[in-house]
Amino acid sequence: MQNTPKALRLHIGIFGRRNVGKSSLLNALTEQPIAIVSDTPGTTTDPVEKTMELLPLGPVVFIDTAGIDDIGALGEMRIKKTMEVFERTDLGLIVTEANQWGEFEERLKNILKEQKIPFVVVLNKIDIISPDEEIIKRLEEEKIPYIAVSAEKRQNIEELKELLLKIAPAEWFNPPTLVGDLLPAGELAVLVVPIDLEAPKGRLILPQVQTIRDILDSDAYCMVVKERELRDALERLKRPPKLVICDSQCVLKVVADTPPNIQVTTFSIIMARFKGDLPTLVKGVKAIEKLEPGDKVLIAEACTHHPIADDIGRVKIPRWLRQYVGGKLEIDVCPGRAFPENLADYKLVIHCGGCMLNRREMLSRLYKATRQGVPITNYGVAISFLQGVLHRTIEPFPYAKMILEDN
Numbered sequence: 001m002q003n004t005p006k007a008l009r010l011h012i013g014i015f016g017r018r019n020v021g022k023s024s025l026l027n028a029l030t031e032q033p034i035a036i037v038s039d040t041p042g043t044t045t046d047p048v049e050k051t052m053e054l055l056p057l058g059p060v061v062f063i064d065t066a067g068i069d070d071i072g073a074l075g076e077m078r079i080k081k082t083m084e085v086f087e088r089t090d091l092g093l094i095v096t097e098a099n100q101w102g103e104f105e106e107r108l109k110n111i112l113k114e115q116k117i118p119f120v121v122v123l124n125k126i127d128i129i130s131p132d133e134e135i136i137k138r139l140e141e142e143k144i145p146y147i148a149v150s151a152e153k154r155q156n157i158e159e160l161k162e163l164l165l166k167i168a169p170a171e172w173f174n175p176p177t178l179v180g181d182l183l184p185a186g187e188l189a190v191l192v193v194p195i196d197l198e199a200p201k202g203r204l205i206l207p208q209v210q211t212i213r214d215i216l217d218s219d220a221y222c223m224v225v226k227e228r229e230l231r232d233a234l235e236r237l238k239r240p241p242k243l244v245i246c247d248s249q250c251v252l253k254v255v256a257d258t259p260p261n262i263q264v265t266t267f268s269i270i271m272a273r274f275k276g277d278l279p280t281l282v283k284g285v286k287a288i289e290k291l292e293p294g295d296k297v298l299i300a301e302a303c304t305h306h307p308i309a310d311d312i313g314r315v316k317i318p319r320w321l322r323q324y325v326g327g328k329l330e331i332d333v334c335p336g337r338a339f340p341e342n343l344a345d346y347k348l349v350i351h352c353g354g355c356m357l358n359r360r361e362m363l364s365r366l367y368k369a370t371r372q373g374v375p376i377t378n379y380g381v382a383i384s385f386l387q388g389v390l391h392r393t394i395e396p397f398p399y400a401k402m403i404l405e406d407n
Contacts, residue, residue, distance in 0.1 A: 013089035018067030024151035088361035092119035099132040121146040180218035192246035248383040268380020271353035287375035293327025349376040
């Protein structure tokens with residue numbers, strides 16, 4: 001479980017004012033001195049993350065944030081970093097001293113409610129402060145889960161863990177499948193995996209590994225080939241596979257080599273459904289038809305990686321876009337968590353598959369774009385569109401295909 005990628009862990013955000021014991025609570029929950037604890041307000045600057053196993057929830061990430069009441073120029077920057085954490089939070093903790101509730105706590109409560117993030121109020125420092133009855137009454141009237149603890153003395157920490165289990169999002173216990181609903185038990189999928197400069201030495205990339213595991217969990221089975229061997233592999237099979245899944249960069253050849261009676265899609269498209277909202281991304285790709293020379297396009301990457309000479313996001317997609325448009329485009333790239341707040345200047349956002357983001361953060365990015373009226377799509381959908389094969393690669397997803405065909 002310690003090797004489980006962060007994107008597949010339940011993200012638990014810890015929010016509150018400065019010096020209410022957020023870092024002490026993180027240390028108590030993890031049973032390790034992860035965060036620096038000090039009586040000086042503002043000790044926590046950037047969010048501190050700790051991955052751990054919290055049974056029976058499984059793998060989680062705790063995120064300790066700076067105080068929401070921070071002051072000064074640096075304080076404003078810290079608060080901005082804290083606000084960004086909401087975008088990747090699946091479950092929230094509002095930490096306050098046991099006799100303290102005011103505008104800051106109300107603000108946190110309202111944000112969590114607006115974003116439909118389940119949360120618990122943690123009344124801390126009960127070893128030195130008695131819980132305020134008026135606060136408890138208000139929480140009970142609003143039906144907000146709460147618990148009184150002492151992070152310093154580890155009092156009621158186990159009870160807090162149990163409460164987290166009770167309010168965890170229901171879907172966490174039934175995570176969506178990548179391809180299990182497309183591949184009945186006993187059926188075969190052929191996975192086409194190019195071994196090129198972007199392939200990590202000695203291993204497969206995360207979406208490919210996840211797909212193989214999902215197929216096995218669905219009691220189906222798979223064959224893994226490179227793009228040059230696909231046609232021969234299909235001819236050798238006595239019974240055709242139910243599905244062919246390929247890397248987006250070889251989609252044109254794979255579609256050409258796959259008979260029409262066999263469904264074909266890409267790893268990036270199934271990741272689009274798994275991590276985000278495929279219909280929104282298919283709707284967004286239509287904006288490519290309206291691009292004109294000089295328009296601004298944002299390429300968004302979920303991770304920070306060292307780009308190679310023919311990088312898919314920074315070189316190939318921009319090149320294909322310019323060829324399609326017939327002129328130059330102004331293309332910006334934002335790596336990692338640096339997703340812009342203001343997208344209004346862009347005619348289109350093209351996002352990577354998002355394998356390093358959790359689903360809540362990916363959906364937050366989609367919402368941020370659509371709320372500002374900016375179309376958003378992803379690498380796999382865009383590449384299939386630019387190669388002229390999107391109608392084929394979204395065949396397994398009837399609703400998304402209907403959106404593509406809807407004028």
